[in-house]
Amino acid sequence: MGTVHVFSLAGAFLSDAYLGRYYTCAFFQPILPIGLVALSLTTSFLLLKPGGCGTMDFLCHQPSTFESAMFYLSIYLIALGSGAYEPSLATFGSDQFDDHGDDENPNTSSKQQSFYSYFYVATNLGSLVAETVLAYIQNTGRWVLGFYISTACALLAIALFFLGRSRYRFLQPSGPNPLSSFCQVVVASCNKAKIALPEENGLLYDDPAGRQKPRSTAALPAKDFRFLDHAAIVTEEDAVAPSPWRLCTVAQVEDVKCVLRVLPIWLCTLTFAGVFVQMVSLFVEQGAAMATALPGGFHIPPASLTAFDILVVSFFIVSYDKLAWMLDKLNTPVFPPNFDLWKMGAGLVVAMAGMVVAGILERERRDRGEGHQQSSLFILWQVPQYVLIGIGEALVYVGQYDFFSSQVPEALKSVGIGLSMASVAVGSYVCSLVLTVVMAVTTRGGMVGWVPPDLNQGRLDAFFFLMAGLTAVELAIYTWVAKRYKYRVASD
Structure with a gap:
């Protein structure tokens, strides 16, 4: 269960930095039924020995190292397939709400928040079937049947997801890689840690027209995590040969502060x-x-x-x-x-x-x-x-x-x-x-x-x-x- 959610965070980074939300879902979702089929076959041919075992009254034999390895490979494929795409699926769903083409519209924001709530309800209702019907089936020792039912549900979900492709609204990642940008701010701050923060006219600022002009530290939106403001100090070296690992924009610094x-x-x-x-x-x-x-x-x-x-x-x-x-x-x-x-x-x-x-x-x-x-x-x-x-x-x-x-x-x-x-x-x-x-x-x-x-x-x-x-x-x-x-x- 922990590993499922570790993969969720890894998939979220891939989504925001490289693949985009749709392609993250499209890439990782098929891994889930692969893992479920592997688990079904491993259970059927390796784990349920002797025949008829797997109930509370009739335990199976102790698995060998190879059998245990196949079991863990199967369930970690399931963890990857079910965890890596879930945050992207949630945010991709919220992307579909766009009243009058304005993401800042309060009506859009309200619908997006409702979507997150109903997304959580949907995942729970799916679990309801697993934890009642499938739990009963598997409690009687019919493990393989339970796993194949799960496989069928996963395949149905993939089919439904791809059937809607022509109607989706796609938002691809824009701007710098967020993970690289985060690291750049931290590295640049450490590189310039000994430079005193100026009180005025010393920070790089990107205005709406894309030009660069100085900005006072006192005018920064966030006053916390002041150490990170060092990343935006413009030095003579930066003016000659700017590097993203030595000089970051105020917007980058503020994004890191938000996280x-x-x-x-x-x-x-x-x-x-x-x-x-x-x-x-x-x-x-x-x-x-x-x-x-x-x-x-x-x-x-x-x-x-x-x-x-x-x-x-x-x-x-x-x-x-x-x-x-x-x-x-x-x-x-x-x-x-x-x-x-x-x-x-x-x-x-x-x-x-x-x-x-x-x-x-x-x-x-x-x-x-x-x-x-x-x-x-x-x-x-x-x-x-x-x-x-x-x-x-x-x-x-x-x-x-x-x-x-x-x-x-x-x-x-x-x-x-x-x-x-x-x-x-x-x-x-x-x-x-x-x-x-x-x-x-x-x-x-x-x-x-x-x-x-x-x-x-x-x-x-x-x-x-x-x-x-x-x-x-x-x-x-x-x-x-x-x-x-x-x-x-x-x-x-």
């Missing part, structure tokens, strides 16, 4: 990403140790409870978007300008509550466990924690989409969306690190540890409370950072 300004906000959502991945990891383990049988012999697949998260997220986003639309029509300024930051902060609070509820439920589940048997507590008691995490997800991640897309320059919009997705990646790795450290500490002296294979012998509740505590610390830091954040204005 650096949002990074502290991004860092303050990493623990939430660690909470978010609990739904597809330890929440599922917790559910598998609870009573899952319904009358008639049907068992609820533990992974299918993520459906409650998806439904809550979809309902919350659609309701919020309709409310915002109604208030906009009524010209009622209810939401403050920094509402994206408020949403993310509220999401952290709700997520913290979700982990506390999960910890309380786990304590009750373990108390009702009978030795090494499943607990008598019914699995649907997990619904409240999924609902709370779902509300937090809607607030944090849609807030991130809106925030990053509006606070980074147009040339880096895919990177802004990629940053939002990359927080899940880093959060996944951070969560794995926390779990590793916890297990290393709690298994000293021959103890079982907090999260052993048999949860009845562990303290999973303590781990959930620890994640709630880390989220509380993150919330405090986030509040401090958000209060000091200076919003980017259009002229920046």
